[in-house]
Structure formats: C-alpha cells, structure tokens
Amino acid sequence: xxxxxxxxxxRAAGWGCAPLVAACSPPRxxxxxxxDAAPIARPVVDxxxxxxxxxxxxxxxxxxxxLIPADELGPGAAEAGVTVFIDRQLDGxxxxxxxxxxxxxxxxxxxxxxxxxxARPAELYRAAIRGIDDHCRGTFGNRVFARLDAHEQxxxxxxxxxxxxxxxxxxxxxxxxxxxxxxxxxxxxxxMYGGNRGFxxxxxxxxxxxxxxxxxxxRQWGQPYGEPPVGxxxxxxxxxxxxxx
Amino acid sequence: xxxxxxxxxVVLVGFGWTAAIMGHELASAGLKVLxxxxxxxxxxxxxxxxxxxxxxxxxAVRHALFEKPARETLTFRNSPDQAALPMRHLGSFFPAAGVxxxxxxxxxxxxxxxxxxxxxxxxxxxxxxxxxxxxxxTIQDWGVTYDDLEPCYDRFExxxxxxxxxxxxxxxVQPGGNxxxxxxxxxxxxxxxxxxxxxxxxxxxxREAGFRPFPCPAANTSQAYRNPLxxxxxxxxxxxxxxxxxxxxxxxxxxxxxxxxxLLQNPNFSYRTECDVTRVLVDKAAKRATGVVYVDGQGxxxxxxxxxxxxxxxxxxxxxxxxxxxIGTPYDxxxxxxxxxxxxxxxxxxxxxxxQDDITNPYMGAGALGQAIDEFNGDNFDHGPExxxxxxxxxxxxxxxxxxxxxxxxPEGTPKWGAEWKRARAENxxxxxxxxxxxxxxxxxxxxxDLDPTYRDVYGNPLLRMTFDFHDNEHRMxxxxxxxxxLIAHEMxxxxxxxxxxxxxxxxxxxQTTHNTGGAxxxxxxxxxxxxxxxxxxxxxxxxxxxxxxFPQNAxxxxxxxVGALAFWAADAIKQRYRPNPGPLVEA
Numbered sequence: 001x002x003x004x005x006x007x008x009x010x011r012a013a014g015w016g017c018a019p020l021v022a023a024c025s026p027p028r029x030x031x032x033x034x035x036d037a038a039p040i041a042r043p044v045v046d047x048x049x050x051x052x053x054x055x056x057x058x059x060x061x062x063x064x065x066x067l068i069p070a071d072e073l074g075p076g077a078a079e080a081g082v083t084v085f086i087d088r089q090l091d092g093x094x095x096x097x098x099x100x101x102x103x104x105x106x107x108x109x110x111x112x113x114x115x116x117x118x119a120r121p122a123e124l125y126r127a128a129i130r131g132i133d134d135h136c137r138g139t140f141g142n143r144v145f146a147r148l149d150a151h152e153q154x155x156x157x158x159x160x161x162x163x164x165x166x167x168x169x170x171x172x173x174x175x176x177x178x179x180x181x182x183x184x185x186x187x188x189x190x191x192m193y194g195g196n197r198g199f200x201x202x203x204x205x206x207x208x209x210x211x212x213x214x215x216x217x218x219r220q221w222g223q224p225y226g227e228p229p230v231g232x233x234x235x236x237x238x239x240x241x242x243x244x245x
Numbered sequence: 246x247x248x249x250x251x252x253x254x255v256v257l258v259g260f261g262w263t264a265a266i267m268g269h270e271l272a273s274a275g276l277k278v279l280x281x282x283x284x285x286x287x288x289x290x291x292x293x294x295x296x297x298x299x300x301x302x303x304x305a306v307r308h309a310l311f312e313k314p315a316r317e318t319l320t321f322r323n324s325p326d327q328a329a330l331p332m333r334h335l336g337s338f339f340p341a342a343g344v345x346x347x348x349x350x351x352x353x354x355x356x357x358x359x360x361x362x363x364x365x366x367x368x369x370x371x372x373x374x375x376x377x378x379x380x381x382x383t384i385q386d387w388g389v390t391y392d393d394l395e396p397c398y399d400r401f402e403x404x405x406x407x408x409x410x411x412x413x414x415x416x417x418v419q420p421g422g423n424x425x426x427x428x429x430x431x432x433x434x435x436x437x438x439x440x441x442x443x444x445x446x447x448x449x450x451x452r453e454a455g456f457r458p459f460p461c462p463a464a465n466t467s468q469a470y471r472n473p474l475x476x477x478x479x480x481x482x483x484x485x486x487x488x489x490x491x492x493x494x495x496x497x498x499x500x501x502x503x504x505x506x507x508l509l510q511n512p513n514f515s516y517r518t519e520c521d522v523t524r525v526l527v528d529k530a531a532k533r534a535t536g537v538v539y540v541d542g543q544g545x546x547x548x549x550x551x552x553x554x555x556x557x558x559x560x561x562x563x564x565x566x567x568x569x570x571x572i573g574t575p576y577d578x579x580x581x582x583x584x585x586x587x588x589x590x591x592x593x594x595x596x597x598x599x600x601q602d603d604i605t606n607p608y609m610g611a612g613a614l615g616q617a618i619d620e621f622n623g624d625n626f627d628h629g630p631e632x633x634x635x636x637x638x639x640x641x642x643x644x645x646x647x648x649x650x651x652x653x654x655x656p657e658g659t660p661k662w663g664a665e666w667k668r669a670r671a672e673n674x675x676x677x678x679x680x681x682x683x684x685x686x687x688x689x690x691x692x693x694x695d696l697d698p699t700y701r702d703v704y705g706n707p708l709l710r711m712t713f714d715f716h717d718n719e720h721r722m723x724x725x726x727x728x729x730x731x732l733i734a735h736e737m738x739x740x741x742x743x744x745x746x747x748x749x750x751x752x753x754x755x756x757q758t759t760h761n762t763g764g765a766x767x768x769x770x771x772x773x774x775x776x777x778x779x780x781x782x783x784x785x786x787x788x789x790x791x792x793x794x795x796f797p798q799n800a801x802x803x804x805x806x807x808v809g810a811l812a813f814w815a816a817d818a819i820k821q822r823y824r825p826n827p828g829p830l831v832e833a
Contacts, residue, residue: 068662099308100315100333114336116330116333180661188301189302190300204670210300211484214483218609
C-alpha cells in the first residue's frame, strides 16, 4: 500500500521526475462542456503520430503484427491502422484516464479488485515499451523488440502475457492485457478512429457495419446478408475529408 | 457558502426510470415535484441520433453514457478481512449518469418476478424446511406480494409497450408463453418480436430437450405503439445497438420515449441537471428530512428544502446517500444489527458457447430479442435433491453483433491471439451462438455496503465500500443452470460447445450485469429492513427509497420490470395513504 504515482513513475522506467502526461487534475466541474455530448466523434486524420515516439511506433507496429498478423485472410492489425488508433487513444481521454478514479493510495490488490497501478494507459505504454526494449537489447544482442524475428517476438509476448518475471519490464502482464485489448479495439472499431482501415476487421468476420434497418432481412434465416461494410461516416468518407489519405 | 432555495413539496434524487414514473404520478396528482439529476440532459434528438450512436468504441467500450469513476466510484473487496480498493474504471456493472438513467442504455429485458420470489423465506421453509436455508443466508420476504404488484407490473408494461407472449392470463396457461409466470390480468400490449435465426434454433433445440421455450418480454417495439400517456413509439428495426447505447429510433422504452414528452409539459414538474445530491438533510433527531444539499454545475453548494424526499438514484447510490445522511442505522455485520447497507446482492451469470455451421447474421438483433426457458427459475422445480436456493432462466439473446465485444468467442483450445486466433474469429463470428444463464443471488450476512475508511469522492465524502462474493449456494446453482443450458446446446448438433461456468470469487473486472440490488431492503420488520412495504423509510417517514436498492435479495430475472412496478406501487401509497396523513404508513 501507499505507493504514490511519482514513485511509481520513477521506479517504472527511471525517468527522473518528469511525468509524461499532465499530472492529475481535479475532475472538471459538472457544468463544463461535456465531450460525450458532442454529436459525433472527430474522425482521425492519420498523418503522423501525436503521442507515440518513433521507437514506440516501431514497437507497437511489430507487436500488433504478431497479435493480429497479415495473412491470406486479410490485412493484419498494423496494415489496418491499429498503431494510429492506439496513438490517438493514448493521446486522448483514454490515455490520460480522464474518467478513471486515480486518487491515492495505490494498493496491491487481488486480481478480483482490478487495475490498481498509478499509471494511466499512456504512461503504462511509455514505461513498458521502454522496459521491454531495454530487456531485448540486453538479451538479444542489442536488438530492440521490433528487430527480433517473429518467433522471438512471440516468445516475448507470451512471457509478458504470463507475467514471466524474466522480463523486467514495468508491469508486463498489465501492459500486455491493455495492448491486446486496444489492438482488438482498433481492429474492430469504426474506421473513423484510425484503425479497421478499409473495414479490414469487419470484412474478416463478416460484420456489415452499423446499419439502420434489418426488418426484412431478420426473417431470412440462414441467408447471407451480402451488403459490403459501411461505417458511421459512410463508406468513402476519407476521400471527402481534406487531409485524409 | 450554501445557497438556500424556496421549499418544494417533493424532491426526487435522480431522474431515471423511477423518478420519471414517480414524477409523473405525483405531478399529475397536483404535487409540486422537482427532480435533481447528477448527469447531463439527454434527449433522443440530437443526442441519440442513428447517425452517430451506433459506435461500439465510444459507447460500449469507452462508456460514454455511464457514470465516471473519476467523480464517483466505490471500493470493493470479496470479504471483510480484505482491504477494499477503489474500482478505478468501470467493469462488472455500468450505472448511468444523465437524464433517463440506465433506462437509456438498457437492453429492455422486462420480466416479472415469480409469486414465490416475494415470499422466498416463508415459501422455502414451508416446502423444504427451516434447515434448508444455509447458515449466514439472510433472505427474507419482501412485505409485498405478487398479487399486490400485478396491477403495477401491468402499468409498467403498458407504459413501455412490451412485446411478448403471455403465459398465464388470469390463471389460464397460454400456449407459447412462459407457463411458469404468475397470473396476469391481460396479455402484453404488443406481440413478440420477429425471431432471429439464433432464437429459432434455440427454440427447436429446447423443445428437443423437453423444455417449453417462449419469446422473452421485450421493451423493444414489435409494432408502432401509443402508450396510455399518448406517447408514440416506432417499430424496432433490429439495428443491434441497444445495451450500452441509446435508441435513436423511438423503439426502446425509456423515460425519454414513454414519459418525458408528457411530464415535461406538466407545470407541477421541474428538473435540474448536473446537480449532484450529496446529502439528505435531516432534523436533529434524524426523524424528519428537511430537504437535500446538492452541488450544481458551477460547483456551488445549494440547499433545496423539501417536504418529501424520494431517493431515485441507482441502487448503491441510494444506499450511499442514506449512509452519508444518517438515515437509519448502518448495518453492522459482526453484530448483525442495523439495516442500511444490509443484504447487498447481485446476479450470477454463465454461458454455453455453441459452435455450429449455419450463418446466423448476429448483427440483426435487438436488446431483448430472445427465447428462454424458465423450468429452472425461482422455485419452478424441486430444489430438494439439489440442495440450493434460487435459480434462473436460460436464454439465447440476439442483442447484436458488435465485433469488439460480441461474437468474439472461439472454440476451446484456440490460441488467445495470433494467426490461429484470427482464423477462429473469422470462422466463428457468424456461427457462434451463446446460451446465457441468468441466476439469482441470495443475500448473506457478509455481503453488504458501508462507508470506506480510506478513499473519498470528488467532494471529499467517503466512497461506498462493497463487500461481496459468490457463495457456495450460488456456485452450485449456476453450475446446475449451465449444465442444463448445455443440454440445449447439444440439441443444436454443434461442431463443439464451450461451457463458461462462473466459478471462483466474484470479480469487479469483467462485465457481468448491472443488476445490483439491496442495501436498503424492504420488508415487514424494521430490524431487518430499511424501508417498509411502501418503500418508506422506517426511521425517516418523509423519505422513500426506490429502485433495486430495496430488493431484499435478487431473483433470477432482470430487475427493471420489478423496479418499475415498485415505483407505481410506492407512488400509489404516497398519493392515497401518505398525502392525506403524512407519517409512518406501517407501525413499527
């Protein structure tokens, strides 16, 4: 009990005392504009990265390519834009844990008590990636994770998932869980968030996207639906937006 | 500095289902009513428009409509010898914030509890003997009966426009309905929803297994509907975005789609949003409430005097407010005394995944589009050989195919990620059917709510502390239900099935259900209940408590039907009994 945020941040990756995400600010007064009331999420303009640094982009590209690889079934997570998705999520309310209860003290609880680290998601990514790459350099002849071969990467991801203490990265198990969750989110979320590019995730499984009306089709038991995927912003919204690719 | 406003006759804390019902009933009877809602104003247009509401990431994953733990959360532990820790982000359950409450984001699964559920202790002791109820289980009769509530269930179902097939009308069992349900005065207002392929397959398999399946009662409209208040709803289009989403189509019953258009025109009714009630004010003897204190959107503290205070917040928030305000005696689990926080309960869910070969188009769905069997709910079967109390329904719901969180099950032995996982998801998204079990949870001496000694909310108030675990009775009951569900699964002639038992300790992490109950139990005895049979505080008679916080234990059904019925029941008591003669409606 009693581990405070600053101590955790120092311990996690030897950063000195400069947290990378703005320190905890009190929740906004209730009367302020409610971001949830915005009529529509702002679509991601996928040029460059806002939170991830180049070495972190390389790590996330490599890791999500192992979690959901490109193969004969279709694009993998990296090709579908999941790295951009994760970058924007970490740069936004999720990465900063705006909605989370982040008051001290931070105790070590049981599995049933859930996430108790003082790190917000963006902080956990930064610390964990640095820790994993440091470990890889020391163990694999000065190569970072992104430079390992696929078998080595898979073995390391399994070690993180299992909480293997041979990987002295900051809270590898919690990080793996978050990374895998975010990878699936990016692969299957509406493309306006930067992932699921070309509806890669939805095409893989056969989800036609959010549609309004299946009154006739619901009774056609066992028949394929057949219409191609469409997103909240339509099918070709990228072409209509200035600055979109 | 606290600003004191002029007194109102009635203040409602919260503005979800129960406040909307109570507000309409009391304002229509001529009382001046004010509702205080902690969250924002929400209306079908523009907030719920189908042009943006069908966004799984924003609503289902990032929880846009729910309460924010940064502002208000609780601490949790499995047992009293553990240190409780805060629920730092939402997990096991999703309370709402905002006008309409959880009525905005629910699925619409609208059940009645069984007649025996309301007299569970008396009934269990009569049928199985006193020793059948295990040590430490603190179940009790509700103080109301099914017959008391039948007209109230009826009013809620006709308010909502429930789609369904009656199983028992005035004692006559109806073909195609739930033969185990209590007698109802009349059928549902709308016929059942069109069936999905999954529910068709479940229906056939359940019959093969010897059960009597029926369409689940749905607050999703199978036809256009005009309710008794004159509010109109459109037909559900099976878009597959009900639970955790708001409906943009006026086809899921909610305060917005059934009451507010009328209520907001009533000059006796007013409401304020972004007003977070932090205390009920009571006099020195703690015998009379004088109003409430809230913090408004600008952070100002406001005192709102009122003659009658009705707690309509989410289950545990009502209890939190009572504990912070000194209404009633806090429960002491060691001594077994006190009532506020006593008998917190939940539900226990499990499932069986059925991997079969037909394409099921799972994304064509509605929140309460399901087919169920009720052979193993409540006391619909002989518990003697089983040795546990309680039960639940077994159902196949087609609520949608939102691909981040739904239809994500893969056969046993599939790696958790990588190429094989990807192939399994591609193969099974369209083909996996999930049979769900929805089990009751009894109340126990060591399952309760109190104030946390360490952690505080955004106003500096102690957080509520939840001490809860599943007990052996529930584990055995849930395993029993899961094995029965597997019998139906096998009749679907699947490639494989996967039984997902709910074993081990209760965890606050994975979503299970927002059917939290208890903490302000109703009953006949002030030593074991916080409110009497009219939902009136035994200690402070001008405080009423609504919602599932008054359930003395939980049943094997979704609670909203009973929550709605109890709101009408309490409204009648206030109008007909309390108003002419303010004071305790039941002598302690």
